[in-house]
Each structure stands twice: as structure tokens, then as C-alpha cells.
Amino acid sequence: MKKTIMTLLMLFGLLLSAATAAVRADTHEPDVPKKLFVPPPPFTPGIYPCSQCHAGMPVDRNPRKLQGMHDNIALKHMPGGWCFDCHNPNNRDTLRLANGKIVRFEESYNLCGQCHGTILREWKAGLHGKRTGMWNGEKQYLLCVHCHWPHDPKFKPIQPLPPPVRPSDIK
Amino acid sequence: MQDKKTPERSIQRRTFLKGAALGLAATALPSRDAEASIWEAFFQKHFREMSEAEIRKVIGRLEQEYEQKYKKKITVGIEKPLPGVLFGYGLDLSRCIGCRRCVYGCVDENNQSKDPQIHWITVLRFKKGEKWVDLEESEKYYNPSAVPEEEYFYMPVQCQQCENPPCVRVCPTQATWKDEDGIVVIDYNWCIGCRYCMAACPYGARRFNWTDPGRKTEELNTETHYLGNRPRFKGVVEKCTFCIQRTRKEPGRYPACVEACPVGARKFGNLLDPMSEIRYAIEHKRVFRLKEDLNTNPKFYYFFAYGG
Ligand code: SF4
Numbered sequence: 001m002k003k004t005i006m007t008l009l010m011l012f013g014l015l016l017s018a019a020t021a022a023v024r025a026d027t028h029e030p031d032v033p034k035k036l037f038v039p040p041p042p043f044t045p046g047i048y049p050c051s052q053c054h055a056g057m058p059v060d061r062n063p064r065k066l067q068g069m070h071d072n073i074a075l076k077h078m079p080g081g082w083c084f085d086c087h088n089p090n091n092r093d094t095l096r097l098a099n100g101k102i103v104r105f106e107e108s109y110n111l112c113g114q115c116h117g118t119i120l121r122e123w124k125a126g127l128h129g130k131r132t133g134m135w136n137g138e139k140q141y142l143l144c145v146h147c148h149w150p151h152d153p154k155f156k157p158i159q160p161l162p163p164p165v166r167p168s169d170i171k
Numbered sequence: 172m173q174d175k176k177t178p179e180r181s182i183q184r185r186t187f188l189k190g191a192a193l194g195l196a197a198t199a200l201p202s203r204d205a206e207a208s209i210w211e212a213f214f215q216k217h218f219r220e221m222s223e224a225e226i227r228k229v230i231g232r233l234e235q236e237y238e239q240k241y242k243k244k245i246t247v248g249i250e251k252p253l254p255g256v257l258f259g260y261g262l263d264l265s266r267c268i269g270c271r272r273c274v275y276g277c278v279d280e281n282n283q284s285k286d287p288q289i290h291w292i293t294v295l296r297f298k299k300g301e302k303w304v305d306l307e308e309s310e311k312y313y314n315p316s317a318v319p320e321e322e323y324f325y326m327p328v329q330c331q332q333c334e335n336p337p338c339v340r341v342c343p344t345q346a347t348w349k350d351e352d353g354i355v356v357i358d359y360n361w362c363i364g365c366r367y368c369m370a371a372c373p374y375g376a377r378r379f380n381w382t383d384p385g386r387k388t389e390e391l392n393t394e395t396h397y398l399g400n401r402p403r404f405k406g407v408v409e410k411c412t413f414c415i416q417r418t419r420k421e422p423g424r425y426p427a428c429v430e431a432c433p434v435g436a437r438k439f440g441n442l443l444d445p446m447s448e449i450r451y452a453i454e455h456k457r458v459f460r461l462k463e464d465l466n467t468n469p470k471f472y473y474f475f476a477y478g479g
């Protein structure tokens with residue numbers, strides 16, 4: 001039941017973002033830039049390809065607390081979500097959209113964009129996320145997952161660098 | 172007064188003017204047997220009135236002086252504004268977490284003095300929900316163990332590259348001007364250190380070198396621009412130039428602060444290019460500029476991409 005609601009919600013999100021995209025198409029609709037320079041996905045060293053372990057392993061679709069492997073993942077993304085909302089149960093080396101389309105890890109932004117359509121559009125336009133490289137040449141993009149850990153995507157607070165010296169502290 | 176071997180410092184216009192004001196002009200002039208380069212520096216023409224050959228000569232002299240002083244080769248670029256480019260900057264206040272990575276990224280890139288400390292970027296902290304545009308109510312010395320803090324938000328301020336810059340209008344020697352690509356630049360060889368521009372700038376964006384900049388040779392960025400991050404001297408004013416040494420190139424790199432920001436709050440590009448990130452921000456987000464009522468027409472846009 002939960003599962004169906006999730007899928008419905010996702011579909012609704014998709015429709016919604018498609019609609020907004022159509023409205024904006026005339027003004028400044030950035031097509032996928034000719035070249036997206038995206039660095040390789042930030043896998044934990046040694047973990048990829050996932051099929052190293054998962055090939056031939058039975059698929060357990062029951063939500064549960066993971067033991068041993070992957071026990072650092074306490075899913076804090078979609079409430080009620082589970083691995084196979086994004087990971088492809090039939091081939092763990094790939095991801096899978098709600099509509100069944102297979103997505104490579106290198107293009108995982110398409111997966112995130114199912115729900116975060118506005119952000120995906122703004123990421124392509126260069127507004128969301130960090131751009132490095134050349135302002136009038138090759139721009140280096142980052143995948144969503146370079147900054148947001150997909151299993152708990154909210155930014156964690158960091159320590160600020162030191163404040164400026166107060167004039168009264170100058171000797 | 173100063174060592175003859177560092178000509179850049181031994182006689183400068185402002186030393187001369189100091190003397191002139193007291194009616195002692197002659198005492199501040201280079202002595203008759205001073206090195207030729209000292210006289211050359213003294214009578215250097217305005218940057219925009221020099222021919223290509225004259226500029227090259229000045230650069231040659233400067234690079235030599237820097238090498239003597241820092242024992243290191245420092246390249247001084249003279250790239251002109253790119254045609255069809257007007258630079259603009261965007262800052263997403265809904266993203267900025269006040270971490271000051273931009274502040275120190277800028278210092279590393281632009282050869283600011285570390286002691287005494289000079290920062291071109293100041294990050295201001297405001298309490299959410301208050302009349303926060305009141306700059307006087309902001310805090311720049313905040314220092315919690317972690318940012319962002321629940322009840323605050325942050326606004327970095329640097330030179331706003333005004334289209335109508337009051338700092339330029341007050342400069343008695345025209346040592347600071349707005350170039351065609353919209354960058355307000357300073358010729359440190361023409362700056363007399365009167366600090367009129369600092370008084371005129373409504374954004375507190377300019378900094379003064381009260382002493383010779385304190386910076387270790389090994390910390391110097393050796394890729395510089397004449398109107399940008401080349402090493403400065405005692406008694407001159409400096410400020411953000413949108414990283415002129417990086418951006419005025421084909422292709423040119425993003426400013427250092429854009430690359431330093433961990434949350435991607437900083438946007439940069441060509442205001443005349445409809446496909447640029449900055450244009451996207453202006454066309455799709457509610458942008459505002461600081462102190463718009465002063466008619467300075469800054470090219471530095473603040474916005475809230477989310478919420479707000
Ligand atoms: S912000 Fe200040 S220093 Fe920069 S151009 Fe405007 S008036 Fe001049």
C-alpha cells in the first residue's frame with residue numbers, strides 16, 4: 001500500500017515538473033549543456049561494482065535494519081523508503097527510476113530529478129550546486145551525491161573559519 | 172628614509188605629495204643620482220594613456236622589482252576587458268552557511284597581507300526575522316563551533332562593482348576607474364593613499380595597506396594582474412576585482428570565492444550572455460542589491476533561490 005502511494009507521489013511530482021518545464025520553455029530553458037563535466041561517482045573505495053557481492057544473492061525486499069554490510073546506512077531520506085526505490089534489484093550496478101528505466105550511477109541526477117525536478121533544472125542551468133572550472137569554457141559539474149549523501153542528504157553543520165581580527169586586538 | 176634598492180618604495184607619488192603639502196616638495200624628489208628606474212616609476216603615465224610598448228616596459232620594471240624583493244618570479248598580466256562581457260555576480264542567501272571559506276580562498280588567491288590582516292570579503296550575520304537589511308545591526312565577528320546556526324543567516328559582502336561607482340568619482344588622481352567589463356580597478360602605482368574612495372564607498376569594500384603587506388614569499392600567488400592581485404605596497408588601497416587575473420581570459424576561470432564555497436552559493440558570469448548562470452538567477456529569482464536607493468547600481472546580486 002505504502003509503496004503504491006510512494007509511486008503515485010513520484011508520478012505526480014514528475015507531471016508537475018514537466019508542466020513547469022513546459023511553461024518556462026520559451027524564456028531561458030537551459031537544455032542539458034552540450035558537455036556536462038561530471039566527476040566519477042563518489043563510491044566508497046572497493047565497493048563498486050556492487051555485483052561483486054550481490055550477483056546471485058537473493059533479493060530481500062523487506063525494509064529492515066541492515067546488519068554487517070551497509071550498517072552505516074540509516075535511511076533518512078524519503079520516510080518509508082527502501083533500497084529498491086532507487087537501486088535496481090536485478091542489477092545492483094545500476095539504479096532504477098520509478099518508471100522502470102535503468103540509470104547508471106554516472107547519471108544519478110536523473111534519479112534525484114524524479115522528485116526534485118526544479119532543482120534538477122536549476123542544476124543544469126548552473127544555479128543549483130557548485131560550478132568550478134571556466135566561466136566561459138568547460139564547467140565542472142558535480143553529481144548531487146558529491147555534496148548530498150543520498151541516504152541522509154541534508155547538509156551537516158561545519159566549523160567556520162576564524163573571524164576577522166578586531167581593530168582593538170591589533171598590536 | 173627607505174632603501175634605494177627597492178625603487179617601488181623609495182619614491183612614490185604620495186611621498187612627494189606629502190612633501191608638497193608642507194611646501195617641501197624638493198626634499199621628497201629622487202636625488203640627482205637616483206637610479207633611472209626610480210625616475211621612471213615616478214613619472215609613469217596613467218595606465219590608460221600608455222601605449223602597449225610603454226605598458227610592457229612598466230611590467231618589465233615591476234617584474235624585476237618583485238623578483239628582487241621576493242626572490243621569486245611573479246608574472247604581471249595586463250589582459251584587457253573581453254569584448255561583449257559585463258561581469259556580474261550572484262549570491263544565494265538561502266544557501267550561504269557563513270563558513271568563511273570564501274574569505275580565506277580570496278586571501279590565498281589575491282595576495283592580501285596576512286599580518287596585518289586584510290580581508291576583501293566580510294561575512295555578516297543577521298538574526299532571522301529582524302529588520303536585517305540594517306547593516307549596522309549585523310555581526311561580523313561571530314564565531315560559533317558550527318554553522319549554520321538555527322536562528323541566523325549570513326550575507327557575505329565584498330566590492331559590488333558598481334556601474335555608478337562613487338569611489339571612482341572622488342579619486343583625485345584617477346587611480347581607480349571602471350573598465351569596460353564593469354570591473355572597478357585600482358592602479359597601485361597611481362594611488363596616493365588619500366583614502367577618499369574608502370570614505371565614498373557605501374559598502375565598506377576597500378582596504379588600506381597601513382604597512383608593507385605581510386605575506387611570506389612561499390605564500391604568494393605568482394600569477395597576477397597589474398590591476399589585480401600583484402603585490403601591493405604600503406599606503407595603497409585595494410579591494411575585490413572579481414579575480415581579474417583569472418576571469419579576464421578566454422577561457423577564464425571562475426573567481427576563487429566561487430570555487431571555495433562548499434555549498435555553491437556563489438554565481439558568476441557575463442550579464443550580457445542570456446545563457447549565463449547569473450542571467451538565469453536574475454530572470455528566475457527575486458534578486459536585490461545592497462542600498463539600491465543610493466543609485467550606485469551594483470553588479471552584485473543577492474537572492475534567495477529557495478524559500479523566501
Ligand atoms: S562597492 Fe565600493 S569600492 Fe566597489 S565599486 Fe562600489 S563604491 Fe567602489
Ligand code: SF4
Nearest residue numbers: 267268270271273432
Ligand atoms: S564559502 Fe559560501 S557558504 Fe561559506 S560563507 Fe562564503 S558564500 Fe557563504
